Amino acid sequence: MARQLRPVGIDFVGEAPVRLVFAREISASPERVFEALAEDVPGWTEWFSAVTYARPAGGGARREIHLRGGARFQETILAAQRPGLYAYRVDTTNVPGVRAMAEEWHLAPAGTGTRVRWTVAADGAAPFRLALALARWGLGLSFRGAVTSLDRRLAAR
Template identity: 35%
Template sequence: MTSCRPETVAFTATAPLRVTATREIIAGPDRIFAALADASSWPRWFPGLDQARWTSPEPHGMGSTREVKVGPLRVVEEFIAWEPGVRFGFTFESTNLPGTRAGVELVELLPVTAHRTRVSYTMALEPVGLPARLAPPLKPVMRAAIGRGLAGLDRYLAQGA
Protein backbone atom coordinates (compact mmCIF):
# COMPACT_ATOMS: atom_id res chain seq x y z
CA MET A 1 0.00 0.00 0.00
CA THR A 2 1.19 3.47 -0.86
CA SER A 3 0.38 6.50 1.29
CA CYS A 4 -1.79 9.16 -0.30
CA ARG A 5 -1.81 12.90 0.30
CA PRO A 6 -4.78 13.71 2.56
CA GLU A 7 -7.28 16.12 1.06
CA THR A 8 -10.37 18.03 2.11
CA VAL A 9 -13.84 18.10 0.56
CA ALA A 10 -12.66 21.10 -1.52
CA PHE A 11 -10.58 18.65 -3.58
CA THR A 12 -13.80 17.50 -5.30
CA ALA A 13 -13.79 20.86 -7.11
CA THR A 14 -10.08 21.03 -7.95
CA ALA A 15 -8.85 17.46 -8.55
CA PRO A 16 -7.38 16.72 -11.98
CA LEU A 17 -9.82 13.82 -12.42
CA ARG A 18 -13.41 14.30 -11.24
CA VAL A 19 -16.55 12.36 -12.03
CA THR A 20 -20.03 12.70 -10.59
CA ALA A 21 -23.09 10.53 -10.93
CA THR A 22 -26.51 11.60 -9.66
CA ARG A 23 -29.66 9.62 -9.03
CA GLU A 24 -32.99 10.37 -7.42
CA ILE A 25 -33.68 7.65 -4.84
CA ILE A 26 -37.04 6.88 -3.28
CA ALA A 27 -35.97 7.25 0.35
CA GLY A 28 -35.37 10.09 2.76
CA PRO A 29 -31.84 11.41 3.33
CA ASP A 30 -31.57 9.99 6.86
CA ARG A 31 -32.35 6.47 5.63
CA ILE A 32 -29.84 6.81 2.79
CA PHE A 33 -27.18 8.11 5.18
CA ALA A 34 -27.79 5.13 7.49
CA ALA A 35 -27.12 2.76 4.58
CA LEU A 36 -23.96 4.66 3.66
CA ALA A 37 -22.74 4.52 7.28
CA ASP A 38 -23.30 0.74 7.44
CA ALA A 39 -19.97 -0.42 5.98
CA SER A 40 -21.04 -4.06 5.89
CA SER A 41 -23.96 -3.24 3.56
CA TRP A 42 -21.85 -1.74 0.74
CA PRO A 43 -20.97 -5.09 -0.90
CA ARG A 44 -24.72 -5.87 -1.06
CA TRP A 45 -25.54 -2.84 -3.17
CA PHE A 46 -22.34 -1.51 -4.79
CA PRO A 47 -21.39 -3.86 -7.67
CA GLY A 48 -17.73 -4.88 -7.63
CA LEU A 49 -17.11 -3.83 -4.04
CA ASP A 50 -16.08 -7.00 -2.20
CA GLN A 51 -15.60 -5.70 1.33
CA ALA A 52 -15.98 -2.55 3.40
CA ARG A 53 -15.12 -2.61 7.09
CA TRP A 54 -14.54 -0.07 9.78
CA THR A 55 -10.97 -0.02 11.11
CA SER A 56 -11.72 2.45 13.91
CA PRO A 57 -14.02 1.98 16.89
CA GLU A 58 -17.58 3.26 17.18
CA PRO A 59 -19.07 5.76 17.17
CA HIS A 60 -18.14 6.49 13.57
CA GLY A 61 -17.88 10.01 12.25
CA MET A 62 -15.27 12.58 11.29
CA GLY A 63 -11.81 11.03 11.54
CA SER A 64 -13.07 7.42 11.48
CA THR A 65 -11.24 5.00 9.19
CA ARG A 66 -12.48 2.25 6.91
CA GLU A 67 -10.90 -0.22 4.50
CA VAL A 68 -12.51 -1.09 1.19
CA LYS A 69 -11.62 -3.90 -1.23
CA VAL A 70 -12.61 -3.96 -4.90
CA GLY A 71 -11.13 -7.10 -6.39
CA PRO A 72 -7.38 -6.84 -5.82
CA LEU A 73 -7.57 -3.10 -5.08
CA ARG A 74 -7.56 -1.81 -1.50
CA VAL A 75 -8.15 1.67 -0.14
CA VAL A 76 -7.85 2.85 3.46
CA GLU A 77 -10.09 5.87 3.96
CA GLU A 78 -10.41 8.60 6.57
CA PHE A 79 -13.74 10.36 6.91
CA ILE A 80 -13.64 14.11 6.30
CA ALA A 81 -17.39 14.72 5.90
CA TRP A 82 -19.96 13.19 8.24
CA GLU A 83 -23.23 15.09 8.36
CA PRO A 84 -26.13 12.65 8.85
CA GLY A 85 -28.78 13.23 6.21
CA VAL A 86 -26.57 15.75 4.37
CA ARG A 87 -23.17 14.41 3.25
CA PHE A 88 -20.70 11.56 3.70
CA GLY A 89 -17.13 11.72 2.45
CA PHE A 90 -13.61 10.45 2.85
CA THR A 91 -10.05 11.00 1.70
CA PHE A 92 -7.69 8.20 0.74
CA GLU A 93 -5.07 7.46 3.41
CA SER A 94 -3.40 4.71 1.38
CA THR A 95 -4.09 2.45 -1.56
CA ASN A 96 -2.54 -0.14 -3.82
CA LEU A 97 -4.26 1.51 -6.83
CA PRO A 98 -1.28 2.33 -9.08
CA GLY A 99 -0.51 5.99 -9.68
CA THR A 100 -2.88 7.47 -7.11
CA ARG A 101 -1.45 10.50 -5.32
CA ALA A 102 -4.72 11.63 -3.70
CA GLY A 103 -8.41 10.77 -3.68
CA VAL A 104 -11.67 11.99 -2.17
CA GLU A 105 -15.16 10.58 -2.53
CA LEU A 106 -18.16 12.63 -1.47
CA VAL A 107 -21.84 11.70 -1.35
CA GLU A 108 -24.27 14.60 -1.03
CA LEU A 109 -27.95 14.19 -0.19
CA LEU A 110 -30.53 16.76 -1.31
CA PRO A 111 -34.16 16.16 -0.28
CA VAL A 112 -36.59 16.47 -3.17
CA THR A 113 -39.69 15.49 -1.18
CA ALA A 114 -40.15 13.78 2.22
CA HIS A 115 -39.45 10.40 0.58
CA ARG A 116 -37.26 11.28 -2.41
CA THR A 117 -33.63 12.35 -2.33
CA ARG A 118 -31.25 13.44 -5.06
CA VAL A 119 -27.98 11.63 -4.36
CA SER A 120 -24.82 13.04 -5.91
CA TYR A 121 -21.68 10.88 -5.68
CA THR A 122 -18.38 12.51 -6.69
CA MET A 123 -15.05 10.73 -7.05
CA ALA A 124 -12.04 13.03 -7.26
CA LEU A 125 -8.54 11.70 -7.91
CA GLU A 126 -5.05 12.91 -8.63
CA PRO A 127 -3.49 10.21 -10.77
CA VAL A 128 0.20 10.33 -11.69
CA GLY A 129 2.30 8.61 -14.33
CA LEU A 130 0.56 6.34 -16.82
CA PRO A 131 -2.81 6.48 -14.95
CA ALA A 132 -2.81 10.28 -15.41
CA ARG A 133 -2.46 9.84 -19.18
CA LEU A 134 -5.25 7.25 -19.22
CA ALA A 135 -7.61 9.38 -17.09
CA PRO A 136 -9.68 11.10 -19.82
CA PRO A 137 -11.00 7.87 -21.41
CA LEU A 138 -11.60 6.40 -17.92
CA LYS A 139 -14.10 9.10 -16.94
CA PRO A 140 -17.15 7.46 -18.59
CA VAL A 141 -16.17 4.08 -17.07
CA MET A 142 -15.86 5.61 -13.60
CA ARG A 143 -19.15 7.52 -13.96
CA ALA A 144 -20.93 4.33 -15.04
CA ALA A 145 -19.49 2.41 -12.07
CA ILE A 146 -20.70 5.06 -9.64
CA GLY A 147 -24.08 5.09 -11.40
CA ARG A 148 -24.37 1.30 -10.93
CA GLY A 149 -23.57 1.81 -7.25
CA LEU A 150 -26.34 4.38 -6.87
CA ALA A 151 -28.79 2.14 -8.74
CA GLY A 152 -27.82 -0.69 -6.39
CA LEU A 153 -28.38 1.55 -3.37
CA ASP A 154 -31.82 2.45 -4.73
CA ARG A 155 -32.73 -1.26 -5.14
CA TYR A 156 -31.29 -2.13 -1.71
CA LEU A 157 -33.40 0.51 0.01
CA ALA A 158 -36.52 -0.42 -2.03
CA GLN A 159 -36.18 -3.95 -0.64
CA GLY A 160 -36.66 -2.57 2.84
CA ALA A 161 -33.07 -2.36 4.04
Template identity: 40%
Template sequence: MTTEFLESAPVRVVAEERLTSGPDALFRELTDDASTWPSWFGAIRRASYTGPPPYGVGAGRAVKLVGGIRFVESVLVWEEPRRFVYRIEETNLLGAHAWLEEWLLTPDGDGTSVRFTMAIEGHAMIELPTHAARSLVERSCRTAMHKLDARAGRRAQVS
Protein backbone atom coordinates (compact mmCIF):
# COMPACT_ATOMS: atom_id res chain seq x y z
CA MET A 1 0.00 0.00 0.00
CA THR A 2 1.33 3.41 -0.99
CA THR A 3 0.46 6.87 0.27
CA GLU A 4 -1.92 7.32 -2.71
CA PHE A 5 -4.31 5.24 -0.59
CA LEU A 6 -4.82 8.37 1.54
CA GLU A 7 -6.80 9.84 -1.37
CA SER A 8 -8.41 6.70 -2.80
CA ALA A 9 -9.55 4.80 0.31
CA PRO A 10 -13.27 3.99 0.52
CA VAL A 11 -13.40 5.52 4.01
CA ARG A 12 -11.58 8.76 4.73
CA VAL A 13 -11.83 10.83 7.87
CA VAL A 14 -10.15 14.23 7.65
CA ALA A 15 -9.76 16.71 10.50
CA GLU A 16 -8.16 20.11 9.98
CA GLU A 17 -7.24 22.84 12.40
CA ARG A 18 -5.01 25.91 12.58
CA LEU A 19 -2.67 25.79 15.56
CA THR A 20 -0.44 28.45 17.12
CA SER A 21 2.77 26.38 17.37
CA GLY A 22 5.19 26.09 14.49
CA PRO A 23 5.60 22.92 12.40
CA ASP A 24 8.96 22.03 13.99
CA ALA A 25 7.55 21.97 17.53
CA LEU A 26 4.43 20.06 16.49
CA PHE A 27 6.41 17.50 14.51
CA ARG A 28 8.66 16.87 17.51
CA GLU A 29 5.61 16.32 19.71
CA LEU A 30 4.18 13.87 17.16
CA THR A 31 7.36 11.88 16.65
CA ASP A 32 9.94 12.19 19.46
CA ASP A 33 8.25 10.06 22.12
CA ALA A 34 5.20 7.96 21.24
CA SER A 35 4.50 7.37 24.95
CA THR A 36 3.29 11.00 25.27
CA TRP A 37 0.35 10.47 22.88
CA PRO A 38 -2.12 9.48 25.65
CA SER A 39 -1.52 12.87 27.32
CA TRP A 40 -2.97 14.72 24.35
CA PHE A 41 -5.02 12.19 22.35
CA GLY A 42 -7.90 10.98 24.52
CA ALA A 43 -8.64 7.83 22.52
CA ILE A 44 -5.11 6.48 23.11
CA ARG A 45 -4.35 4.62 26.32
CA ARG A 46 -0.77 3.55 25.56
CA ALA A 47 1.73 4.07 22.74
CA SER A 48 5.40 3.28 22.25
CA TYR A 49 8.00 2.74 19.61
CA THR A 50 8.86 -0.94 19.32
CA GLY A 51 12.58 -0.47 18.69
CA PRO A 52 15.42 1.79 19.77
CA PRO A 53 16.02 5.31 18.44
CA PRO A 54 16.73 6.95 16.13
CA TYR A 55 13.19 6.80 14.77
CA GLY A 56 12.21 7.40 11.17
CA VAL A 57 10.89 5.52 8.15
CA GLY A 58 10.44 1.85 9.06
CA ALA A 59 10.11 2.46 12.81
CA GLY A 60 7.43 0.39 14.50
CA ARG A 61 4.90 1.58 17.04
CA ALA A 62 2.50 -0.26 19.32
CA VAL A 63 -0.73 1.53 20.24
CA LYS A 64 -3.62 0.60 22.53
CA LEU A 65 -6.88 2.56 22.29
CA VAL A 66 -9.81 2.96 24.61
CA GLY A 67 -11.87 -0.23 24.55
CA GLY A 68 -8.85 -2.51 24.12
CA ILE A 69 -8.28 -1.97 20.40
CA ARG A 70 -4.63 -2.58 19.56
CA PHE A 71 -2.48 -1.57 16.59
CA VAL A 72 1.02 -2.35 15.42
CA GLU A 73 2.10 0.38 13.04
CA SER A 74 5.06 1.12 10.81
CA VAL A 75 6.22 4.56 9.77
CA LEU A 76 6.08 5.05 5.98
CA VAL A 77 6.89 8.77 5.68
CA TRP A 78 8.96 10.90 8.05
CA GLU A 79 9.48 14.27 6.35
CA GLU A 80 10.49 16.53 9.17
CA PRO A 81 8.78 18.92 9.95
CA ARG A 82 5.93 18.56 7.48
CA ARG A 83 4.63 15.03 7.08
CA PHE A 84 4.26 11.90 9.23
CA VAL A 85 2.52 8.83 7.76
CA TYR A 86 2.10 5.38 9.28
CA ARG A 87 0.40 2.16 8.24
CA ILE A 88 -1.51 -0.16 10.54
CA GLU A 89 0.20 -3.52 10.06
CA GLU A 90 -1.78 -5.51 12.64
CA THR A 91 -4.93 -4.87 14.67
CA ASN A 92 -7.41 -6.80 16.75
CA LEU A 93 -10.19 -4.74 15.16
CA LEU A 94 -11.95 -7.19 12.86
CA GLY A 95 -12.63 -6.28 9.27
CA ALA A 96 -9.80 -3.85 8.52
CA HIS A 97 -7.88 -4.73 5.34
CA ALA A 98 -5.90 -1.53 4.85
CA TRP A 99 -5.38 1.46 7.15
CA LEU A 100 -3.13 4.49 6.74
CA GLU A 101 -2.92 7.70 8.78
CA GLU A 102 -1.21 10.97 7.90
CA TRP A 103 -0.33 14.14 9.79
CA LEU A 104 0.35 17.03 7.41
CA LEU A 105 1.81 20.23 8.91
CA THR A 106 1.82 23.37 6.76
CA PRO A 107 3.25 26.72 7.93
CA ASP A 108 0.44 29.26 8.24
CA GLY A 109 1.57 32.73 9.26
CA ASP A 110 3.08 32.38 12.72
CA GLY A 111 1.32 29.04 13.28
CA THR A 112 0.58 25.79 11.47
CA SER A 113 -2.34 24.34 9.56
CA VAL A 114 -2.65 20.70 10.57
CA ARG A 115 -4.54 18.07 8.61
CA PHE A 116 -5.01 14.55 9.96
CA THR A 117 -6.26 11.92 7.50
CA MET A 118 -7.38 8.42 8.38
CA ALA A 119 -7.84 6.16 5.34
CA ILE A 120 -9.48 2.74 5.76
CA GLU A 121 -10.62 -0.14 3.60
CA GLY A 122 -12.34 -3.18 5.03
CA HIS A 123 -15.53 -5.13 5.51
CA ALA A 124 -18.80 -3.28 5.97
CA MET A 125 -18.56 -4.05 9.70
CA ILE A 126 -15.71 -1.51 9.96
CA GLU A 127 -16.54 0.87 7.10
CA LEU A 128 -20.18 1.53 8.05
CA PRO A 129 -19.53 2.40 11.72
CA THR A 130 -16.59 4.59 10.71
CA HIS A 131 -18.82 6.50 8.26
CA ALA A 132 -21.48 6.85 10.97
CA ALA A 133 -18.99 8.09 13.58
CA ARG A 134 -17.09 10.39 11.21
CA SER A 135 -18.10 13.65 12.93
CA LEU A 136 -17.22 12.25 16.38
CA VAL A 137 -13.82 11.05 15.17
CA GLU A 138 -13.13 14.40 13.50
CA ARG A 139 -14.09 16.28 16.68
CA SER A 140 -11.88 13.98 18.78
CA CYS A 141 -8.97 14.63 16.40
CA ARG A 142 -9.44 18.40 16.50
CA THR A 143 -9.54 18.32 20.31
CA ALA A 144 -6.34 16.25 20.29
CA MET A 145 -4.70 18.75 17.94
CA HIS A 146 -5.34 21.59 20.38
CA LYS A 147 -3.91 19.57 23.27
CA LEU A 148 -0.88 18.75 21.09
CA ASP A 149 -0.52 22.48 20.38
CA ALA A 150 -0.63 23.27 24.11
CA ARG A 151 2.10 20.65 24.80
CA ALA A 152 4.27 22.06 22.03
CA GLY A 153 3.78 25.59 23.40
CA ARG A 154 4.70 24.56 26.95
CA ARG A 155 7.79 22.70 25.71
CA ALA A 156 8.87 25.75 23.67
CA GLN A 157 8.59 27.98 26.76
CA VAL A 158 10.86 25.64 28.75
CA SER A 159 13.51 25.52 25.99
Protein backbone atom coordinates (compact mmCIF):
# COMPACT_ATOMS: atom_id res chain seq x y z
CA MET A 1 0.00 0.00 0.00
CA ALA A 2 1.36 3.43 -0.95
CA ARG A 3 1.99 5.89 1.86
CA GLN A 4 1.92 9.65 1.33
CA LEU A 5 5.07 11.21 2.75
CA ARG A 6 5.57 14.68 4.18
CA PRO A 7 6.57 17.03 1.36
CA VAL A 8 10.06 18.42 1.87
CA GLY A 9 12.24 20.89 0.01
CA ILE A 10 15.88 20.76 -1.05
CA ASP A 11 16.95 22.05 2.39
CA PHE A 12 15.82 18.72 3.90
CA VAL A 13 18.90 17.06 2.37
CA GLY A 14 21.08 18.98 4.84
CA GLU A 15 18.73 18.81 7.83
CA ALA A 16 17.26 15.30 7.84
CA PRO A 17 17.58 13.15 10.96
CA VAL A 18 19.24 10.43 8.87
CA ARG A 19 21.72 11.42 6.16
CA LEU A 20 23.81 8.92 4.26
CA VAL A 21 26.46 10.43 2.00
CA PHE A 22 28.52 8.51 -0.56
CA ALA A 23 31.09 9.85 -3.02
CA ARG A 24 33.25 8.54 -5.83
CA GLU A 25 35.29 9.99 -8.68
CA ILE A 26 34.63 8.78 -12.21
CA SER A 27 36.13 9.69 -15.59
CA ALA A 28 32.93 10.96 -17.29
CA SER A 29 32.34 14.71 -17.38
CA PRO A 30 29.77 16.34 -15.08
CA GLU A 31 27.65 17.23 -18.13
CA ARG A 32 27.43 13.61 -19.29
CA VAL A 33 26.70 12.35 -15.78
CA PHE A 34 23.99 14.98 -15.36
CA GLU A 35 22.38 13.92 -18.65
CA ALA A 36 22.30 10.29 -17.49
CA LEU A 37 20.76 11.24 -14.14
CA ALA A 38 18.25 13.88 -15.18
CA GLU A 39 17.50 13.33 -18.85
CA ASP A 40 17.69 9.55 -19.29
CA VAL A 41 15.55 8.35 -16.39
CA PRO A 42 14.65 5.02 -18.08
CA GLY A 43 18.40 4.43 -18.55
CA TRP A 44 18.85 4.11 -14.77
CA THR A 45 17.90 0.44 -15.11
CA GLU A 46 20.97 -0.05 -17.31
CA TRP A 47 23.53 1.16 -14.79
CA PHE A 48 21.96 1.14 -11.29
CA SER A 49 21.35 -2.55 -10.59
CA ALA A 50 18.97 -1.84 -7.70
CA VAL A 51 16.61 0.01 -10.07
CA THR A 52 14.27 -2.33 -11.96
CA TYR A 53 11.92 0.29 -13.43
CA ALA A 54 12.33 4.02 -13.97
CA ARG A 55 10.23 6.44 -15.95
CA PRO A 56 9.70 10.19 -16.02
CA ALA A 57 6.20 11.45 -15.25
CA GLY A 58 4.41 14.78 -15.12
CA GLY A 59 6.28 16.19 -18.11
CA GLY A 60 9.61 15.40 -16.45
CA ALA A 61 8.76 17.06 -13.13
CA ARG A 62 8.20 13.69 -11.48
CA ARG A 63 9.59 10.14 -11.60
CA GLU A 64 8.34 6.65 -10.87
CA ILE A 65 11.00 4.25 -9.57
CA HIS A 66 10.85 0.56 -8.62
CA LEU A 67 13.70 -1.15 -6.81
CA ARG A 68 14.79 -4.75 -6.56
CA GLY A 69 13.00 -6.20 -3.54
CA GLY A 70 9.71 -4.46 -4.32
CA ALA A 71 10.14 -0.89 -3.04
CA ARG A 72 8.27 1.65 -5.17
CA PHE A 73 8.55 5.43 -5.22
CA GLN A 74 6.67 8.34 -6.78
CA GLU A 75 9.04 11.30 -6.71
CA THR A 76 9.06 15.02 -7.46
CA ILE A 77 12.16 16.66 -8.91
CA LEU A 78 13.40 19.38 -6.53
CA ALA A 79 16.41 20.57 -8.55
CA ALA A 80 17.84 19.90 -11.98
CA GLN A 81 20.66 22.42 -12.32
CA ARG A 82 22.97 21.53 -15.17
CA PRO A 83 25.62 20.23 -14.72
CA GLY A 84 26.04 20.02 -10.97
CA LEU A 85 22.84 19.19 -9.10
CA TYR A 86 19.96 16.74 -9.41
CA ALA A 87 17.63 16.20 -6.46
CA TYR A 88 14.21 14.74 -5.81
CA ARG A 89 11.89 13.94 -2.92
CA VAL A 90 9.74 10.88 -2.41
CA ASP A 91 6.02 11.70 -2.39
CA THR A 92 4.60 8.19 -2.01
CA THR A 93 6.16 4.83 -1.28
CA ASN A 94 5.28 1.34 -0.12
CA VAL A 95 8.28 1.31 2.28
CA PRO A 96 6.98 1.12 5.87
CA GLY A 97 7.96 3.62 8.54
CA VAL A 98 9.30 6.40 6.33
CA ARG A 99 7.81 9.89 6.86
CA ALA A 100 9.96 12.01 4.54
CA MET A 101 12.75 11.25 2.09
CA ALA A 102 14.86 13.09 -0.48
CA GLU A 103 17.99 12.31 -2.46
CA GLU A 104 20.58 14.62 -3.96
CA TRP A 105 23.22 13.95 -6.61
CA HIS A 106 25.95 16.59 -6.53
CA LEU A 107 28.42 16.60 -9.43
CA ALA A 108 31.71 18.50 -9.28
CA PRO A 109 34.62 18.60 -11.73
CA ALA A 110 37.51 16.38 -10.62
CA GLY A 111 40.45 16.60 -12.98
CA THR A 112 39.02 15.55 -16.34
CA GLY A 113 36.17 13.65 -14.69
CA THR A 114 33.54 14.08 -12.00
CA ARG A 115 33.25 13.68 -8.26
CA VAL A 116 29.77 12.20 -7.77
CA ARG A 117 28.23 12.65 -4.32
CA TRP A 118 24.91 10.97 -3.50
CA THR A 119 23.04 11.96 -0.34
CA VAL A 120 20.07 9.99 0.95
CA ALA A 121 18.12 12.05 3.50
CA ALA A 122 15.23 10.59 5.48
CA ASP A 123 12.98 10.82 8.49
CA GLY A 124 10.73 8.12 9.85
CA ALA A 125 9.80 5.93 12.74
CA ALA A 126 12.67 4.72 14.92
CA PRO A 127 12.77 1.22 13.35
CA PHE A 128 12.99 2.76 9.86
CA ARG A 129 15.79 5.16 10.90
CA LEU A 130 17.71 2.28 12.47
CA ALA A 131 17.21 0.06 9.41
CA LEU A 132 18.42 2.82 7.09
CA ALA A 133 21.49 3.47 9.23
CA LEU A 134 22.27 -0.27 9.26
CA ALA A 135 21.85 -0.36 5.47
CA ARG A 136 24.67 2.20 5.01
CA TRP A 137 27.25 -0.40 3.99
CA GLY A 138 24.95 -2.03 1.42
CA LEU A 139 23.83 1.32 0.01
CA GLY A 140 27.45 2.39 -0.30
CA LEU A 141 28.29 -0.80 -2.16
CA SER A 142 25.28 -0.29 -4.44
CA PHE A 143 26.33 3.33 -5.10
CA ARG A 144 29.91 2.37 -5.94
CA GLY A 145 28.73 -0.32 -8.33
CA ALA A 146 26.19 2.01 -9.93
CA VAL A 147 28.55 4.91 -10.64
CA THR A 148 31.24 2.53 -11.88
CA SER A 149 28.69 0.98 -14.24
CA LEU A 150 27.49 4.44 -15.30
CA ASP A 151 31.07 5.49 -16.05
CA ARG A 152 31.60 2.39 -18.23
CA ARG A 153 28.28 2.99 -19.98
CA LEU A 154 29.14 6.61 -20.76
CA ALA A 155 32.64 5.68 -21.97
CA ALA A 156 31.14 3.18 -24.43
CA ARG A 157 28.88 5.80 -26.01
